[in-house]
Amino acid sequence: MATLRIGNLGLRQEPIGRLDDWRKVRRVDWRNIQMGLNEVTVWDCTKQDFAPNPPNSVPVPVVLTSSAVNPLGRIDKSVRDQRYARFVGWSGLGSIKAFGNALANVFSTPTIPFPRAKILSQIDKRYRHVICYERFDRHILLVPDRPNPRGDYLILCLPERVRWWAVTVGICGTERELEHLAEDPFGGLEAPRWITYVFTAAGPYKKLPAPR
Numbered sequence: 288m289a290t291l292r293i294g295n296l297g298l299r300q301e302p303i304g305r306l307d308d309w310r311k312v313r314r315v316d317w318r319n320i321q322m323g324l325n326e327v328t329v330w331d332c333t334k335q336d337f338a339p340n341p342p343n344s345v346p347v348p349v350v351l352t353s354s355a356v357n358p359l360g361r362i363d364k365s366v367r368d369q370r371y372a373r374f375v376g377w378s379g380l381g382s383i384k385a386f387g388n389a390l391a392n393v394f395s396t397p398t399i400p401f402p403r404a405k406i407l408s409q410i411d412k413r414y415r416h417v418i419c420y421e422r423f424d425r426h427i428l429l430v431p432d433r434p435n436p437r438g439d440y441l442i443l444c445l446p447e448r449v450r451w452w453a454v455t456v457g458i459c460g461t462e463r464e465l466e467h468l469a470e471d472p473f474g475g476l477e478a479p480r481w482i483t484y485v486f487t488a489a490g491p492y493k494k495l496p497a498p499r
Contacts, residue, residue: 294378415457
């Protein structure tokens, strides 16, 4: 596959499946490899407005990272820093910041429109919502094109698509829970249950005990 040049260092691109510890990396470093929710703004039901006011477009940057999984498959956060230091040393750029800036010159930062109208049409404005997006990336393994006795690697996270979420965290009023019991066509003892929430009255703001 193609090779990236960062300073004096060549980075060979390989399928992420060639990383033996990829399943463990996903499990323990999910936020580091951009698999979490990214907050953009909040719908404030006390003001009936977004706070802060969201931009028209949101940057979704390309991310270069590594992992805290060591060659024995154990978690050691110092391993990530040591890997970065070796890559920076090979590149001759002197610092992680310079290394990152060189990478930024290779990739532009894509942006996505903030779906203001769609969010406003779908949320219940009597609740406080954290508006965030979830990234779905293409992960590419980068290894140095030079002797690599310690098996050092970097992970390139290229955004492919996003999903928007409105996480409900508070209410300007009161509500009650409704528990639903689904019919079990097989007559079992444990039928599926789920909870819905009904707004019952306006009132002062309060935080919900668990985000949903």
